[in-house]
Amino acid sequence: xxxxxxxxxxxxxxxxxxxxxxxxxxxxxxxxxxxxxxxxxxxxxxxxxxxxxxxxxxxxxxxxxxxxxxxxxxxxxxxxxxxxxxxxxxxxxxxxxxxxxxxxxxxxxxxxxxxxxxxxxxxxxxxxxxxxxxxxxxxxxxxxxxxxxxxxxxxxxxxxxxxxxxxxxxxxxxxxxxxxxxxxxxxxxxxxxxxxxxxxxxxxxxxxxxxxxxxxxxxxxxxxxxxxxxxxxxxxxxxxxxxxxxxxxxxxxxxxxxxxxxxxxxxxxxxxxxxxxxxxxxxxxxxxxxxxxxxxxxxxxxxxxxxxxxxxxxxxxxxxxxxxxxxxxxxxxxxxxxxxxxxxxxxxxxxxxxxxxxxxxxxxxxxxxxxxxxxxxxxxxxxxxxxxxxxxxxxxxxxxxxxxxxxxxxxxxxxxxxxxxxxxxxxxxxxxxxxxxxxxxxxxxxxxxxxxxxxxxxxxxxxxxxxxxxxxxxxxxxxxxxxxxxxxxxxxxxxxxxxxxxxxxxxxxxxxxxxxxxxxxxxxx
Amino acid sequence: xxxxxxxxxxxxxxxxxxxxxxxxxxxxxxxxxxxxxxxxxxxxxxxxxxxxxxxxxxxxxxxxxxxxxxxxxxxxxxxxxxxxxxxxxxxxxxxxxxxxxxxxxxxxxxxxxxxxxxxxxxxxxxxxxxxxxxxxxxxxxxxxxxxxxxxxxxxxxxxxxxxxxxxxxxxxxxxxxxxxxxxxxxxxxxxxxxxxxxxxxxxxxxxxxxxxxxxxxxxxxxxxxxxxxxxxxxxxxxxxx
Numbered sequence: 001x002x003x004x005x006x007x008x009x010x011x012x013x014x015x016x017x018x019x020x021x022x023x024x025x026x027x028x029x030x031x032x033x034x035x036x037x038x039x040x041x042x043x044x045x046x047x048x049x050x051x052x053x054x055x056x057x058x059x060x061x062x063x064x065x066x067x068x069x070x071x072x073x074x075x076x077x078x079x080x081x082x083x084x085x086x087x088x089x090x091x092x093x094x095x096x097x098x099x100x101x102x103x104x105x106x107x108x109x110x111x112x113x114x115x116x117x118x119x120x121x122x123x124x125x126x127x128x129x130x131x132x133x134x135x136x137x138x139x140x141x142x143x144x145x146x147x148x149x150x151x152x153x154x155x156x157x158x159x160x161x162x163x164x165x166x167x168x169x170x171x172x173x174x175x176x177x178x179x180x181x182x183x184x185x186x187x188x189x190x191x192x193x194x195x196x197x198x199x200x201x202x203x204x205x206x207x208x209x210x211x212x213x214x215x216x217x218x219x220x221x222x223x224x225x226x227x228x229x230x231x232x233x234x235x236x237x238x239x240x241x242x243x244x245x246x247x248x249x250x251x252x253x254x255x256x257x258x259x260x261x262x263x264x265x266x267x268x269x270x271x272x273x274x275x276x277x278x279x280x281x282x283x284x285x286x287x288x289x290x291x292x293x294x295x296x297x298x299x300x301x302x303x304x305x306x307x308x309x310x311x312x313x314x315x316x317x318x319x320x321x322x323x324x325x326x327x328x329x330x331x332x333x334x335x336x337x338x339x340x341x342x343x344x345x346x347x348x349x350x351x352x353x354x355x356x357x358x359x360x361x362x363x364x365x366x367x368x369x370x371x372x373x374x375x376x377x378x379x380x381x382x383x384x385x386x387x388x389x390x391x392x393x394x395x396x397x398x399x400x401x402x403x404x405x406x407x408x409x410x411x412x413x414x415x416x417x418x419x420x421x422x423x424x425x426x427x428x429x430x431x432x433x434x435x436x437x438x439x440x441x442x443x444x445x446x447x448x449x450x451x452x453x454x455x456x457x458x459x460x461x462x463x464x465x466x467x468x469x470x471x472x473x474x475x476x477x478x479x480x481x482x483x484x485x486x487x488x489x490x491x492x493x494x495x496x497x498x499x500x501x502x503x504x505x506x507x508x509x510x511x512x513x514x515x516x517x518x519x520x521x522x523x524x525x
Numbered sequence: 526x527x528x529x530x531x532x533x534x535x536x537x538x539x540x541x542x543x544x545x546x547x548x549x550x551x552x553x554x555x556x557x558x559x560x561x562x563x564x565x566x567x568x569x570x571x572x573x574x575x576x577x578x579x580x581x582x583x584x585x586x587x588x589x590x591x592x593x594x595x596x597x598x599x600x601x602x603x604x605x606x607x608x609x610x611x612x613x614x615x616x617x618x619x620x621x622x623x624x625x626x627x628x629x630x631x632x633x634x635x636x637x638x639x640x641x642x643x644x645x646x647x648x649x650x651x652x653x654x655x656x657x658x659x660x661x662x663x664x665x666x667x668x669x670x671x672x673x674x675x676x677x678x679x680x681x682x683x684x685x686x687x688x689x690x691x692x693x694x695x696x697x698x699x700x701x702x703x704x705x706x707x708x709x710x711x712x713x714x715x716x717x718x719x720x721x722x723x724x725x726x727x728x729x730x731x732x733x734x735x736x737x738x739x740x741x742x743x744x745x746x747x748x749x750x751x752x753x754x755x756x757x758x759x760x761x762x763x764x765x766x
Contacts, residue, residue: 007537011589018585270573372681462570468562480683483562483569490687494694501698505705508617515622 077141251345372478
């Protein structure tokens with residue numbers, strides 16, 4: 001008895017104490033509480049623009065509005081001339097290309113191919129006035145459009161086909177007296193409508209974010225943190241954090257989750273270890289396009305068909321156009337499960353001068369760099385937008401069609417529905433060689449998903465990835481993922497070893513039993 | 526003529542260690558192969574959590590046991606010997622089927638036959654260290670630098686995981702064979718009973734001082750003093766299998 005007591009005191013009690021020490025005590029997420037407190041403070045503007053004398057008047061020339069802004073904000077005009085929202089191009093270093101000056105100004109995309117020859121309509125979303133063709137003056141600060149970002153009335157409208165100019169006759173007096181920090185509505189005016197309609201391009205940026213619940217976006221949800229875009233896309237002197245890899249290439253000045261949440265935001269260390277290799281977005285954005293559909297597929301090759309000699313459109317049950325004579329076939333999807341790729345924050349782009357490799361299954365409009373062995377790479381959720389774009393089978397370059405014009409008969413595809421003419425006009429505008437022949441090439445464009453972060457309770461669970469079949473990581477290569485990855489040799493040899501052990505033991509037992517009975521017979525006789 | 530005597534062969538800590546270890550190995554295999562993706566039982570997250578907790582328990586138990594081995598001198602039991610090694614192997618392959626006697630006599634000073642010594646020693650110095658080392662690496666290999674342990678700089682989990690998996694298969698094979706071989710004592714259950722109660726009936730040579738009495742074991746001594754003497758049965762009269 002005494003012996004047992006000694007044993008318990010010397011062995012069991014220390015074991016229990018050590019176990020209790022090693023056990024994770026439950027802690028409160030202090031960081032999150034602090035963030036909530038910080039960002040629940042309302043923004044109080046330092047200026048009431050309605051009290052400014054220079055703004056007590058009507059305007060009809062938008063350049064004059066800009067000049068009036070600059071009369072007080074004397075240096076902001078110059079800042080804007082260097083802002084990506086205005087220049088639509090930036091200096092980057094791309095592995096394999098060197099220093100490049102790329103942006104919306106000169107890059108292709110998987111939607112309307114590019115802005116070239118279509119500037120007047122595409123550039124409605126340029127933060128400037130009058131970018132109607134390649135001759136736009138990027139050095140004139142009075143060409144900046146202050147209002148599209150700073151109008152807080154929510155009423156400012158840019159003109160369709162107006163090359164960035166506002167709809168004439170708006171109540172500019174009220175608008176200029178109510179300027180301030182950009183709101184979601186300001187940013188969304190352009191960024192929700194990329195690709196030619198709500199949520200067409202990004203899938204995680206759309207009008208619903210203005211009114212959505214925190215289930216849709218935990219940061220922007222009106223019943224959640226109700227953050228503004230610029231809370232995360234922190235801006236100083238009009239230089240903002242954030243990259244869209246359809247037009248960016250470098251791993252700098254990115255808006256990251258870590259800037260608020262740190263690189264170890266979880267109370268569970270096991271989850272924090274994942275941060276090294278898994279981007280926050282991967283688990284915390286289990287699906288995107290949670291409210292309205294996003295365009296997943298765009299086949300230009302079928303554009304131009306007519307019904308009774310006229311252009312027509314077909315819609316799916318949700319009212320999304322699945323065929324348009326002017327745009328071709330399309331596929332739309334809601335609650336999309338992202339595809340996952342290694343990504344290190346750098347990217348490359350297919351340029352107008354690049355050659356199409358027809359031996360490849362598809363052409364990458366942009367390429368996200370990264371792989372499992374790159375310490376900078378993490379696994380990111382990506383919207384893959386697939387399409388078919390026109391190309392020149394002789395010169396092997398992507399072809400830009402002229403899509404838009406004010407008038408018929410000038411070769412615009414969307415009016416005249418004539419591919420041949422549209423391509424000739426588009427390439428003539430670009431001043432690039434065109435053989436006169438055209439075909440279509442399958443394309444893919446990769447858009448990392450960053451918004452529509454779900455509440456923590458909706459985040460992916462372990463078994464969503466750590467599973468043998470149909471896991472989220474099923475196509476992610478190069479990493480050993482416990483529960484998913486197996487080594488065929490180790491597993492078959494291991495199972496064989498176990499089977500052999502069983503067989504050995506059973507055989508031995510059977511022989512033992514038989515010989516024992518034999519021996520018994522011998523003994524008794 | 527061989528005599529039989531009840532001997533207190535497995536001490537209290539030894540049995541505690543053995544059965545805790547047995548439970549932990551079973552539990553680690555169950556949770557470990559769930560983490561491996563072989564089946565679903567606890568759910569992946571719980572399996573990982575339980576596996577890690579059991580791993581810490583195993584490590585602590587191992588530290589205590591290393592201490593016990595050296596303070597009691599029991600580590601000498603595992604020194605490998607070639608003496609009787611062949612005979613022992615032959616016994617399992619042939620002798621056992623002919624009712625031949627065990628070639629190695631079990632005593633308190635030498636509880637293990639040469640094959641056991643070899644197998645248990647390789648568990649102690651090879652399989653367990655590899656499993657513990659790869660297991661710790663598995664847990665910590667990519668802790669972020671702001672965590673308690675700095676990044677170990679191991680690029681991929683693959684080598685660690687494969688090593689750990691190979692070890693797991695070997696341990697399962699060991700357990701299967703071990704569970705069978707414990708039935709090869711004097712009776713089917715005599716080894717099992719010994720590991721549960723600590724007492725086993727061992728042979729002593731005629732005229733020889735029972736080994737149990739030569740051991741300096743004050744605790745065991747006390748237990749023996751308080752235990753009524755049991756008349757040993759004759760080996761030949763016992764139902765063997």
